[in-house]
Amino acid sequence: MRPKLEDVAKLANVSKTTVSRVLNNRGYLSQETIDRVYQAVKELNYQPNVVARQLYKKQTRIIGLLFPTIANPFFGELSAELEKRLYNEGFKVLIGNSMNDPKKEAHYLNQLLTKQVDGLIVGTHNRGIKEYNYSHLPVVAIDRNMNQDIPVIESDNYNGGVLATTHLINQGAKKIIHTNGPIELESPTKRRRLAYEDTIKAYGLTPITVTVDFNIPYIEKKKIFTQIFKDHPDLDAIFASNDVDAALIMQVALEQGLHVPKDLLLVGYDGTQIIQNILPGLTTVVQPLEQIAQTAITVLKQRLNNEPTDTEYILPVTLHKGITG
Amino acid sequence: MRPKLEDVAKLANVSKTTVSRVLNNRGYLSQETIDRVYQAVKELNYQPNVVARQLYKKQTRIIGLLFPTIANPFFGELSAELEKRLYNEGFKVLIGNSMNDPKKEAHYLNQLLTKQVDGLIVGTHNRGIKEYNYSHLPVVAIDRNMNQDIPVIESDNYNGGVLATTHLINQGAKKIIHTNGPIELESPTKRRRLAYEDTIKAYGLTPITVTVDFNIPYIEKKKIFTQIFKDHPDLDAIFASNDVDAALIMQVALEQGLHVPKDLLLVGYDGTQIIQNILPGLTTVVQPLEQIAQTAITVLKQRLNNEPTDTEYILPVTLHKGITG
Numbered sequence: 001m002r003p004k005l006e007d008v009a010k011l012a013n014v015s016k017t018t019v020s021r022v023l024n025n026r027g028y029l030s031q032e033t034i035d036r037v038y039q040a041v042k043e044l045n046y047q048p049n050v051v052a053r054q055l056y057k058k059q060t061r062i063i064g065l066l067f068p069t070i071a072n073p074f075f076g077e078l079s080a081e082l083e084k085r086l087y088n089e090g091f092k093v094l095i096g097n098s099m100n101d102p103k104k105e106a107h108y109l110n111q112l113l114t115k116q117v118d119g120l121i122v123g124t125h126n127r128g129i130k131e132y133n134y135s136h137l138p139v140v141a142i143d144r145n146m147n148q149d150i151p152v153i154e155s156d157n158y159n160g161g162v163l164a165t166t167h168l169i170n171q172g173a174k175k176i177i178h179t180n181g182p183i184e185l186e187s188p189t190k191r192r193r194l195a196y197e198d199t200i201k202a203y204g205l206t207p208i209t210v211t212v213d214f215n216i217p218y219i220e221k222k223k224i225f226t227q228i229f230k231d232h233p234d235l236d237a238i239f240a241s242n243d244v245d246a247a248l249i250m251q252v253a254l255e256q257g258l259h260v261p262k263d264l265l266l267v268g269y270d271g272t273q274i275i276q277n278i279l280p281g282l283t284t285v286v287q288p289l290e291q292i293a294q295t296a297i298t299v300l301k302q303r304l305n306n307e308p309t310d311t312e313y314i315l316p317v318t319l320h321k322g323i324t325g
Numbered sequence: 326m327r328p329k330l331e332d333v334a335k336l337a338n339v340s341k342t343t344v345s346r347v348l349n350n351r352g353y354l355s356q357e358t359i360d361r362v363y364q365a366v367k368e369l370n371y372q373p374n375v376v377a378r379q380l381y382k383k384q385t386r387i388i389g390l391l392f393p394t395i396a397n398p399f400f401g402e403l404s405a406e407l408e409k410r411l412y413n414e415g416f417k418v419l420i421g422n423s424m425n426d427p428k429k430e431a432h433y434l435n436q437l438l439t440k441q442v443d444g445l446i447v448g449t450h451n452r453g454i455k456e457y458n459y460s461h462l463p464v465v466a467i468d469r470n471m472n473q474d475i476p477v478i479e480s481d482n483y484n485g486g487v488l489a490t491t492h493l494i495n496q497g498a499k500k501i502i503h504t505n506g507p508i509e510l511e512s513p514t515k516r517r518r519l520a521y522e523d524t525i526k527a528y529g530l531t532p533i534t535v536t537v538d539f540n541i542p543y544i545e546k547k548k549i550f551t552q553i554f555k556d557h558p559d560l561d562a563i564f565a566s567n568d569v570d571a572a573l574i575m576q577v578a579l580e581q582g583l584h585v586p587k588d589l590l591l592v593g594y595d596g597t598q599i600i601q602n603i604l605p606g607l608t609t610v611v612q613p614l615e616q617i618a619q620t621a622i623t624v625l626k627q628r629l630n631n632e633p634t635d636t637e638y639i640l641p642v643t644l645h646k647g648i649t650g
Contacts, residue, residue: 218598
């Protein structure tokens with residue numbers, strides 16, 4: 001016989017309510033009571049019926065987060081924000097860093113399809129994962145278009161592109177290069193590129209976009225940035241696709257003897273707390289990270305409850321004016 | 326009756342082996358087969374017996390990671406590394422950001438005690454959590470002393486402190502200030518302070534350690550750093566307790582009209598990839614992050630198997646010489 005709650009109560013010499021309060025961390029409890037209850041839990045090898053309940057309800061109260069890597073400050077801060085808010089709503093958070101690992105992403109989707117997690121929030125960059133095509137999955141995407149059925153939460157990428165490019169032009173830049181992810185990536189971040197190109201052309205200038213894959217190592221990125229300076233010695237500004245790349249560009253420029261902002265104007269994208277604090281001078285487009293996290297959770301809960309949702313949620317960005325551009 | 330694997334196989338018109346291969350992502354499978362199997366899973370509302378198996382085996386194959394916040398690059402990169410390696414060993418990873426939240430930490434311990442996770446890797450800063458006192462818990466700590474029973478994985482904090490301090494003295498610094506966490510925090514990182522003080526005294530200088538709690542907001546930290554410059558106008562070097570703080574100190578120094586390294590020598594601690602890449606000039610003590618992650622996992626697996634372990638694992642550090650000190 002599996003031990004029951006009342007067996008724990010009896011052994012610990014407390015009421016069932018007290019056992020339940022200890023196990024659920026509720027109300028004031030003396031350390032002595034807590035110790036007695038856990039001692040009984042241990043002796044009996046008791047497991048509360050949470051797991052059993054999961055089995056019958058087919059609910060785990062676990063949400064999976066799939067991002068390229070939480071080692072990147074944007075995904076690190078976003079995951080921390082999501083976890084904080086999900087925890088407060090009674091969910092636990094499984095994390096998967098799926099950078100360059102479509103098999104791992106497929107595996108987590110498999111977890112979802114077989115009800116081992118209740119829902120997924122995904123912002124990965126892998127392509128061609130067929131499991132997303134099952135309809136009405138409790139999945140929301142951040143900055144990624146997966147299929148018609150999965151809602152996307154994103155910052156206003158187009159306006160971000162306009163803000164950054166217009167700002168550089170107003171500062172006097174004539175030859176502005178934009179870095180962005182691979183064109184074939186199905187992500188609303190492509191709209192930054194579109195906005196950059198539209199704005200550049202509206203001012204009678206020539207757009208030059210250089211592809212920098214988010215998923216390659218820093219050293220490869222630095223090679224690409226070095227090549228940009230070699231190919232375009234008359235370059236006077238860069239609108240980088242994220243703040244970490246902007247910081248790398250600043251390093252590479254310095255190695256080329258170019259000082260920001262004297263010789264090169266620079267605008268980044270993301271506006272994470274850590275970069276804003278260690279490089280407050282970086283001009284950047286700030287994404288509303290808390291609002292993105294909260295919207296993703298609200299929409300995911302609607303999906304879990306089979307309620308209708310919009311297909312796209314676009315949240316406002318702002319320009320932080322530093323001294324780099 | 327709950328649907329069984331053979332019901333799925335029958336409906337999808339494939340063998341049971343094929344269903345199992347689809348659900349476990351094993352071997353070559355055509356997209357058509359995958360689709361047929363998942364369609365049947367969905368129609369039957371089938372849930373594989375993983376959850377049931379968990380219930381009887383009392384194993385979840387889930388490891389919880391408890392760190393102050395993955396928004397910090399050290400914990401972000403460490404968590405990413407731990408997740409990658411644990412995933413390869415067949416574990417999934419729950420994450421909890423427990424900064425300033427002892428209740429949340431106690432809650433995750435409760436999950437462990439009631440077998441909802443198999444083990445915990447903790448590097449939190451909360452104090453006075455009594456649940457750790459149950460013996461033989463499958464818990465390992467990173468940079469934290471919890472009790473006699475829980476093994477601690479740490480970098481060689483004492484040697485790190487010696488390397489940083491000796492380096493600054495060799496560069497000609499006379500008045501060197503060290504920043505470190507609260508003295509009452511039970512963490513091996515206190516040995517950096519001890520090493521700094523021992524080294525400073527061995528050279529006939531006066532140690533000055535300023536307390537900076539890791540868990541306070543950036544703005545509060547900046548106030549403390551500003552105060553340091555006000556209190557010690559003759560200061561010529563700082564050995565900061567982590568790289569993010571070092572980067573903040575560089576900003577604050579600049580606001581005070583002090584340039585690094587001309588007016589102030591600066592050494593950090595951690596050597597995360599991101600900081601090394603965006604601030605390659607920062608001289609810092611580099612922790613062996615991959616080795617810390619691997620050791621934590623190896624030791625945790627030993628605990629899970631009831632094998633004996635050491636109580637402390639000290640891993641070597643190196644000094645990265647940049648241009649700040």
